[in-house]
Amino acid sequence: MRIPAHIGIIPDGNRRWAENKGLLKEEGYERGLKPGLDLFKLCEEIGIKEITYYGFTMDNTKRPSVQALAFTKACIEAVKLLCHEDASLLVLGNTDSKMFPKELKQYTKRQVFGKGTTKVNFLVNYGWHWDLSRSTDKALKNQNDLLKTLYSSDISRIDLIIRWGGRRRLSGFLPIQSVYSDFYIIDQYWPDFQSQHLYEALEWYNKQDITLGG
Template sequence: MKNVKVRHVAIIMDGNGRWAERRGLPKVEGHRQGARQVTEVLKAAQEYGVEFLTLYAFSTENWKRPVAEVTALMGLLEEFIDDKLPELMKNGIRLRTIGRTEDLFPGARKKLLHAIEMTEKNNGGTLNLALNYGGRAEIVDAVNKMAAEMTEKGGRFPKVTEESFRNYLYASDIPDPDLLIRTSGELRLSNFLLWELSYSEMYVTDTLWPDFGKKEFGEALEAYGQRDRRFGGRK
């Protein structure tokens, strides 16, 4: 692969359920294998010099799934943190989250906050988990945060610009994704990073997330390297 600089990659990790179904396994086993793949993709991101990796782990809509599946997903989140925290520390990876994480199961949230605190000074890259996240919810939360701040200050609502609004998003200090990867062949954003993905390049693969590894990640970056990013302008 030619030398391509990609600072931020976002991934919609899709296909866990289908992966399990094709193997005659419970859906939770697909999610478990999908969690294992995070390690391989995170290592690949480091090797390719990607500074930020944002993974769509649990959406605001996922609460509509069967209670047993949601409970299993919360349990897997706890397992993931227990298993990966030593590795994150060893490799200097900082863990961050975006979303309404206050609504996660208490046990999962406690472990999550502990891992975030433990890794906050790491500087070898950032793993950003979107948990109880929705793109529309993020925009609504940003508007409400802005309004509450203005009310508290007792001042008039200032003129809003794209730059000033961005400051109220969940992770305003993280650059917008250069590349969005979606696995399993689906062609939709699924309410993910609606503001931040405005000019991101998109790469869709039929590979299911539990089968997506370093090779597939490299192919996505290779495809990105062939793109001509114009950000709405013309040559």
């Protein structure tokens, strides 16, 4: 079996889970801790070499503060759990902001725990624009100015991406305009396009909540 060398984990649905259980939205996050550790151990067994967890983003911190507090606490606890594993651990995110928890500052340089077998990256107060802005170019320091530096600057943010042919990947398609896009995959090959495909995609899109990362 071909095993991915590096997997990205987007552990979404904590708030919806809590609501379904009749709990407060913010109570969902701590229930994501055990899954994160279980997943780590499974990947270790399987031999996956690198895991990146999507903790929280700069966008997420705009949510109600009771939620921001809860997901921050869950991330701190998750990192502490991972320190007891054989992990080479890096916490990555914008430490210049007050939303970055001081408890995690010590993990922002990669450290080896135990045998350090699995490389673990944990994103905390991460921002895609922040990530690109380390460059020495002044134009990259501001989100709107960054968009202007693209050759594709005349192409706006994409709401919905429809891909024919069943593959579930971007293949390098406009990485900046797609940061918040919804993806809809159609299994049929493109030459077999039918209007129905577009209608299906639009019906599906109509039911998605649009948060632009928030």
